[in-house]
Amino acid sequence: MSGYGGDDSGHVSASVKGVGAPRADARRNRERILRAARELVHEPGELRLNAVAKACGIGQGTLYRHFPTREDLLAEVYRREVDDLVAAAPDLLVARPPLEALAAWFDRVAAYARVKRDVFAAVEAATWRDLAAHSLGPIGEAVEVLLAAGRSDGSIRVDAEARDVIVLISWLSRLDDTELDARGPRLLSIIVDGLHVNRP
Incomplete structure (x- = not known):
């Protein structure tokens, strides 16, 4: 029984870490995207999403997940x-x-x-x-x-x-x-x- 409890406890801990880390990372990426877009929208010409992604140092796929x-x-x-x-x-x-x-x-x-x-x-x-x-x-x-x-x-x-x-x-x-x-x-x-x- 104790073995089952230990395994379950370890599994939950790993799951929490696995879920929590991407969420924090996603929040950081979202903030970086918004800051970059706020600056770039002021530049002459049309704002391009690939320029925002480049300014953030993230992939376009990541940007599109936040802002389609x-x-x-x-x-x-x-x-x-x-x-x-x-x-x-x-x-x-x-x-x-x-x-x-x-x-x-x-x-x-x-x-x-x-x-x-x-x-x-x-x-x-x-x-x-x-x-x-x-x-x-x-x-x-x-x-x-x-x-x-x-x-x-x-x-x-x-x-x-x-x-x-x-x-x-x-x-x-x-x-x-x-x-x-x-x-x-x-x-x-x-x-x-x-x-x-x-x-x-």
């Missing part, structure tokens, strides 16, 4: 950018006053705008419309978290709505890199100043 099509990959690049942007709002509020947190979040918005512009230019219209529709809610909720904190401490005007901010920052993704670099920080600073409650 180019649009699947680009859609996930955009979703990840949205997730990171949304998650940043409460994190920033932990360490900073609301108005400073909002300004810091806007710095991340500029990077998000670049990814949005490049991804939406590279995918079919139906895909980017779907992505935009599903990201609007979470981004709006993140803005509201920041605004609500500022309303509570009196630093942000009480009539400011998340939709107001979304409309204003949406123009960033329509700017090319030169204009985004030149005007982006100033435009976002103007929005922050407009949201600030001016104290006597």
Whole structure:
């Protein structure tokens, strides 16, 4: 009986190692693919999956197992950018006053705008419309978290709505890199100043 138990225990242990290792490796590969695609989508010309695989140092078969099509990959690049942007709002509020947190979040918005512009230019219209529709809610909720904190401490005007901010920052993704670099920080600073409650 003890022999059976030992064999079974050894078998389970080997199975866990066999299952766990590929999963961790797959997660790492997925992250590498997304990072490479995020960088390469910004390059001139059409994003090619073989270029992404080469940049990651993985085989094309591995890439296709994670992302069967180019649009699947680009859609996930955009979703990840949205997730990171949304998650940043409460994190920033932990360490900073609301108005400073909002300004810091806007710095991340500029990077998000670049990814949005490049991804939406590279995918079919139906895909980017779907992505935009599903990201609007979470981004709006993140803005509201920041605004609500500022309303509570009196630093942000009480009539400011998340939709107001979304409309204003949406123009960033329509700017090319030169204009985004030149005007982006100033435009976002103007929005922050407009949201600030001016104290006597």
